[in-house]
Amino acid sequence: MEIVERVVEEVNDLDVNEQRRILSEIEPKLLVKERRKKEISLPPLPHAEYGKVVTRFPPEPNGYLHIGHAKAAFIDYEYAQMYDGKFILRFDDTNPENEKIEYYDVQKEDLRWLGIEWDIEYCTSSNLPKHYELAEKLILQGDAYVCLCDQSTIRKNRFEGKICRCRERDKDENLSLWKEMHKDIEEGGAVLRLKGDMKSKNTAMRDPTLFRIIDAEHPIQGHKYRVWPTYDFAGAIEDSLSGVTHPFRTKEYELRDEVYFYILDKLNLRKPHLMEFSRLSIEGMPVSKRKIKPLIDEGKVSGYDDFRLPTLRGLKRRGITPEAIRLFVLSQGISKSESTVTFDQLEAVNRKIIDKRARRFFFVPNPVKIYVENAPALKKKLKFHPTEDMGYRVVETSSVFFVPREDIKSMREGDIFRLKDLYNVRISEIKKDEIKATYEGEELLKDVEKIQWVTEKSFEFVVLVGGPLFIGDKYNPDSLKRVRGLVEESLKTARNGEIVQFERFGFVRIEKEGDSMVGIFTHK
RNA sequence: GCUCCCGUGGUGUAGUCCGGCCAAUCAUUCCGGCCUUUCGAGCCGGCGACCCGGGUUCAAAUCCCGGCGGGAGCACCA
Numbered sequence: 001m002e003i004v005e006r007v008v009e010e011v012n013d014l015d016v017n018e019q020r021r022i023l024s025e026i027e028p029k030l031l032v033k034e035r036r037k038k039e040i041s042l043p044p045l046p047h048a049e050y051g052k053v054v055t056r057f058p059p060e061p062n063g064y065l066h067i068g069h070a071k072a073a074f075i076d077y078e079y080a081q082m083y084d085g086k087f088i089l090r091f092d093d094t095n096p097e098n099e100k101i102e103y104y105d106v107q108k109e110d111l112r113w114l115g116i117e118w119d120i121e122y123c124t125s126s127n128l129p130k131h132y133e134l135a136e137k138l139i140l141q142g143d144a145y146v147c148l149c150d151q152s153t154i155r156k157n158r159f160e161g162k163i164c165r166c167r168e169r170d171k172d173e174n175l176s177l178w179k180e181m182h183k184d185i186e187e188g189g190a191v192l193r194l195k196g197d198m199k200s201k202n203t204a205m206r207d208p209t210l211f212r213i214i215d216a217e218h219p220i221q222g223h224k225y226r227v228w229p230t231y232d233f234a235g236a237i238e239d240s241l242s243g244v245t246h247p248f249r250t251k252e253y254e255l256r257d258e259v260y261f262y263i264l265d266k267l268n269l270r271k272p273h274l275m276e277f278s279r280l281s282i283e284g285m286p287v288s289k290r291k292i293k294p295l296i297d298e299g300k301v302s303g304y305d306d307f308r309l310p311t312l313r314g315l316k317r318r319g320i321t322p323e324a325i326r327l328f329v330l331s332q333g334i335s336k337s338e339s340t341v342t343f344d345q346l347e348a349v350n351r352k353i354i355d356k357r358a359r360r361f362f363f364v365p366n367p368v369k370i371y372v373e374n375a376p377a378l379k380k381k382l383k384f385h386p387t388e389d390m391g392y393r394v395v396e397t398s399s400v401f402f403v404p405r406e407d408i409k410s411m412r413e414g415d416i417f418r419l420k421d422l423y424n425v426r427i428s429e430i431k432k433d434e435i436k437a438t439y440e441g442e443e444l445l446k447d448v449e450k451i452q453w454v455t456e457k458s459f460e461f462v463v464l465v466g467g468p469l470f471i472g473d474k475y476n477p478d479s480l481k482r483v484r485g486l487v488e489e490s491l492k493t494a495r496n497g498e499i500v501q502f503e504r505f506g507f508v509r510i511e512k513e514g515d516s517m518v519g520i521f522t523h524k
Numbered sequence: 525g526c527u528c529c530c531g532u533g534g535u536g537u538a539g540u541c542c543g544g545c546c547a548a549u550c551a552u553u554c555c556g557g558c559c560u561u562u563c564g565a566g567c568c569g570g571c572g573a574c575c576c577g578g579g580u581u582c583a584a585a586u587c588c589c590g591g592c593g594g595g596a597g598c599a600c601c602a
Contacts, residue, residue, distance in 0.1 A: 007585060043538085058602090059602095060601085060602055062601095094601095094602085095601065095602075098601075126538090136538065151599080151600060154599090154600080155598090155599075158598075158599095159598070187600090188600070190600095191600050192600095193600095200527095201526080201527055202527065202528075202597090203527070203597070204527095204597075207599050209599080210600095212600035213600080214600080215534095228600090229601090230600070231601070231602045234602095235602085236551085251529065251595085252595090252596050253596095253597090253598065254528065254597080255527075255528055255529090255596080255597050256597085276529085277531080278529090279595095279596095291572090329527060330551085331536075331537070331552095332536070332537075332552065333537060333538075335536095335537070336528090337529090337531065337532095337537095337594095337595090338530065338594075338595050338596085339535060339536060339537090340535090340536095341535075342535065342536085342552090343555090344552075344553075345536065345551080345552055345553090347552095348552055349551090349552090351564075352565075355564065355565050356565080358564095360564095386560080386561085386562085386564090386565085387566095391578045417538095418561070420561060420562070421561055444561060448561095450561050451562090452562075502562095503564055504564080505563095506560085524563085524564075
């Protein structure tokens with residue numbers, strides 16, 4: 001044991017490159033392996049044949065996509081890639097009351113931002129004639145019937161497992177009623193139901209509704225149709241007909257599997273390999289419209305792109321990259337066990353990605369003035385990135401600087417610290433609003449704090465810092481904080497949307513509008 | 525209430541179908557160290573888990589039974 005410890009210590013004392021070099025001499029295989037393991041991968045798909053896998057992502061165009069959608073979309077997309085198959089984007093727009101024309105495009109934009117591409121795109125609403133045809137087939141086979149009961153009766157009967165009279169009607173009557181549904185029967189007056197099993201333990205099988213009447217104008221179809229398929233019917237039919245081999249859905253649909261296969265069975269249609277995975281939830285970040293909508297209405301968040309929200313637009317504004325979302329979401333896998341992930345897991349992934357790309361700047365929150373006696377006037381080149389080649393800016397220094405009050409707090413007269421990348425100073429006098437210091441040379445000293453600074457050529461800057469919107473179930477009124485400070489002039493070169501790092505402060509995404517500029521805190 | 529699903533370290537996950545190679549994977553957090561002109565990144569190391577109880581078996585995270593805990597569904601919404 002002691003020997004092991006001693007050896008470990010010895011190895012640790014070596015330079016990393018040295019370690020690597022020696023390892024490559026002893027056992028080069030180890031170095032290769034290390035790299036391969038980094039690639040994340042989904043478990044193999046059952047019943048999958050290379051080149052023949054077809055997946056689909058079926059959003060309803062009724063809102064903005066969020067991280068939960070991203071999980072589904074990435075799983076679908078990734079599997080199609082993995083097996084060199086096809087990936088379909090299908091808009092499940094079968095409820096004209098909910099769909100809005102703008103969301104078709106908005107959702108596509110969001111998917112493209114994620115880096116997802118699809119082979120085929122279509123809307124379920126464009127296939128209604130086919131749906132009607134299959135519905136008639138079911139009616140003629142005696143597997144579906146028109147129910148004239150009102151909604152609450154249906155509900156009650158279903159709960160109690162009771163059959164209603166409508167179920168006994170014969171085919172021809174059903175067929176003519178079905179035709180009537182398209183014409184004169186008023187909304188809510190009739191539905192087409194599957195003849196399932198009213199005594200089934202699975203309540204989803206108790207004659208689920210297949211079609212209902214909705215007169216609202218459809219964003220694409222207008223008033224062309226008024227009989228609309230429900231999710232149970234449309235989902236199953238579309239998956240089968242469009243050739244999807246491996247459809248995924250979230251766990252809450254699990255009870256509906258039986259209905260899904262039953263419908264396809266009665267219609268003699270191919271049955272895909274349906275799979276479910278758990279929903280993704282992030283602590284303190286509501287994903288449902290039910291929770292977000294009121295926040296927007298009450299002005300507690302700015303909109304669906306508020307950076308405290310896990311919508312894709314919100315995450316984008318915050319500075320979370322699509323690559324990070326992909327890695328994060330895939331790391332969750334297709335497990336069925338429910339979990340609430342903390343945001344820092346996403347942060348960790350994101351940090352590694354943006355660290356390599358973010359230009360570094362000095363931002364001084366809550367600044368305090370510092371006057372350095374006999375300070376040399378310098379024109380200092382400061383690199384934008386410690387290791388990557390991103391160029392540099394030149395800063396002219398005199399004897400006036402600003403540093404974070406927070407850092408000075410713990411210091412006393414006589415203490416020495418380094419203006420990072422510049423030179424050392426020694427505090428000679430601490431006054432309320434100003435600190436006097438003396439120049440102490442450029443030599444890099446061990447164990448001396450390195451603090452970021454700005455000169456008088458800096459400007460005021462605000463960083464918006466977002467916290468959790470909910471703590472437990474309770475709304476958190478302090479989810480938005482503003483940090484004011486001074487930032488070096490060269491930040492003006494930042495592009496709108498650029499993610500930078502304010503050294504020792506954190507990553508910040510820059511938003512520019514005209515002459516004004518704010519920062520949105522990404523994470524540490 | 526009924527039905528279904530889930531239960532692996534602080535967190536998230538792999539493994540569970542087809543029991544042994546699992547004294548259990550990877551990531552993250554935390555702790556220690558190395559490196560570094562950032563409290564960032566990188567590198568090395570460490571702590572830490574199979575919900576409980578029975579059973580089957582030479583052998584169980586994995587199969588069976590019974591508890592307990594969590595989630596979901598019981599819509600003319602998807």
